[in-house]
Every structure is written in C-alpha cells, then in structure tokens.
Amino acid sequence: MFLLCETPIDPAALARALTHAGAGACATFEGWVRDSNEGRRVVRLDYQAYASLAQAEGARILAEAREKFAIIDARCVHRIGALAIGDPAVWVGATAAHRDAAFAACRYVIDEVKKRVPIWKNEHYANGESGWLHPDNTPVAELS
Amino acid sequence: MRLRVLYFASLRDRAGTDAEQVDSASADARGLYAELRVRHGFAMGEERLRVAVNGEFARWDRVLADGDEIALLPPVSGG
Incomplete structure (x- = not known):
C-alpha cells in the first residue's frame, strides 16, 4: 500500500494496522519537516506530486521490497500539500518474522521513494523567499 | 498533432500553468522539450x-502521437 495523503499522518495508527500474528519485527521510519536546510531557516514546506505516477511507482517499490526481503508487509504514506515544521512528511513501515528483513526493507523503501517517486518539495524560508528543491545535480539516467 | 503537457515544481512556476495543449510537429519527446524550452525559457537540460508519456516513464526518443499526455519531471525531492 503506497498512499499520497493531504491530511496529517498518524504514525501510531499506521503501525497498528500492520499487526500480524507472524510478525516478530516491525521497523518504521518517519521523515519530519525540519526548520533548516543548507544553512537557511525554513518556516514551512509544500509538497507537490504527479499523483497517478507517484502511486504507481510507489507501489512498484513496495512490490520490489516484498521480492527482495523476507517480509510480511511493507507500506508507505507520503504527505502532499502544505506542511509545518515538525509534521511527519513520510512514513514507512515493514513487518517480518525477524528484524534484519524488516530493517532492510524499511531502508530500501525510503531510499527508493526519495530517488524515484515524482514528488517535489518547495521550501519557504524565513526571509520570505521560497524554492523548489531539485537536489540531484547529476544527470538523470534515461530508462535502459 | 495536438499534445497535452503537464508541468511540475519549478517548471510549473516557470510556465505559469500546470498543463497546456501544445500543437507540435516534434518527432519525439526530446524534440518537444527543446521546443518548450524555447517557449518558456526552462533552464534545465533534458x-x-x-x-512520462500517458502516465508511464518513457525515454526521450519516445515517438509521440496525437493526443499523448507528456509529463516533464524535474529531479524529485520527496521524503
């Protein structure tokens, strides 16, 4: 399950929904909105997404995680719209019989989401300026 | 042919719109982006x-057809 949501993320509720009798481990990751970036004071963020492709690519990443690691389930929720400092921006949860697979799947999902899912962050700074972050200055690889 | 183009993030701000209809004779996505760079002054190279074409990632040499929906995707910054 990969979801984009316009309402606040509730990490406790998302983790509870992963409950499974066979799960001996649940690894979760939360990305939060931070008040600074590259030395600039950040006051709030906007996230924009290409929703249909973001959902499809997010679902592909979760399917890859299920293939690569011995997990029971993996889920990810990403906020879009306006966020304040401290808000959870992204949540990943992975359950497995044992911790190694849960940690590895959780790490894989957040890393791939940040690399591949068409979502963009607009930072609003304390001085009134704002800017879209396109942090990858390296060439974007073409599909092979 | 008539195409629909979707813009995101800095490209959306620069174009001043999230989407537009474009009449183009470009053979492929690369040619279309070159045309749109001139029209809107986009700084980023392809x-x-x-x-993405019709909702799926595509290559720049993807041949375009009348009615295609092309999305131009700057480097992503989710998470």
Missing part, C-alpha cells in the same frame, strides 16, 4: 529531467 539530461536532468525524466519524461
């Missing part, structure tokens, strides 16, 4: 972008 090597920094990805392109």
Whole structure:
C-alpha cells in the first residue's frame, strides 16, 4: 500500500494496522519537516506530486521490497500539500518474522521513494523567499 | 498533432500553468522539450529531467502521437 495523503499522518495508527500474528519485527521510519536546510531557516514546506505516477511507482517499490526481503508487509504514506515544521512528511513501515528483513526493507523503501517517486518539495524560508528543491545535480539516467 | 503537457515544481512556476495543449510537429519527446524550452525559457537540460508519456516513464526518443499526455519531471525531492 503506497498512499499520497493531504491530511496529517498518524504514525501510531499506521503501525497498528500492520499487526500480524507472524510478525516478530516491525521497523518504521518517519521523515519530519525540519526548520533548516543548507544553512537557511525554513518556516514551512509544500509538497507537490504527479499523483497517478507517484502511486504507481510507489507501489512498484513496495512490490520490489516484498521480492527482495523476507517480509510480511511493507507500506508507505507520503504527505502532499502544505506542511509545518515538525509534521511527519513520510512514513514507512515493514513487518517480518525477524528484524534484519524488516530493517532492510524499511531502508530500501525510503531510499527508493526519495530517488524515484515524482514528488517535489518547495521550501519557504524565513526571509520570505521560497524554492523548489531539485537536489540531484547529476544527470538523470534515461530508462535502459 | 495536438499534445497535452503537464508541468511540475519549478517548471510549473516557470510556465505559469500546470498543463497546456501544445500543437507540435516534434518527432519525439526530446524534440518537444527543446521546443518548450524555447517557449518558456526552462533552464534545465533534458539530461536532468525524466519524461512520462500517458502516465508511464518513457525515454526521450519516445515517438509521440496525437493526443499523448507528456509529463516533464524535474529531479524529485520527496521524503
């Protein structure tokens, strides 16, 4: 399950929904909105997404995680719209019989989401300026 | 042919719209982006972008057809 949501993320509720009798481990990751970036004071963020492709690519990443690691389930929720400092921006949860697979799947999902899912962050700074972050200055690889 | 183009993030701000109809004779997505760079003054070269056609990632040499929806995707910054 990969979801984009316009309402606040509730990490406790998302983790509870992963409950499974066979799960001996649940690894979760939360990305939060931070008040600074590259030395600039950040006051709030906007996230924009290409929703249909973001959902499809997010679902592909979760399917890859299920293939690569011995997990029971993996889920990810990403906020879009306006966020304040401290808000959870992204949540990943992975359950497995044992911790190694849960940690590895959780790490894989957040890393791939940040690399591949068409979502963009607009930072609003304390001085009134704002800017879209396109942090990858390296060439974007073409599909092979 | 008539195409629909979707813009995101800095490209959306620069174009001043999230989507527009474009009449183009460009053979492929690369040619279309070159045309749109001139029209809107986009600074980023195609090597920094990805392109999607009709909702799926595509290559820049993807041949376009009348009615296609092309999304221009700057480097992503989710998470």
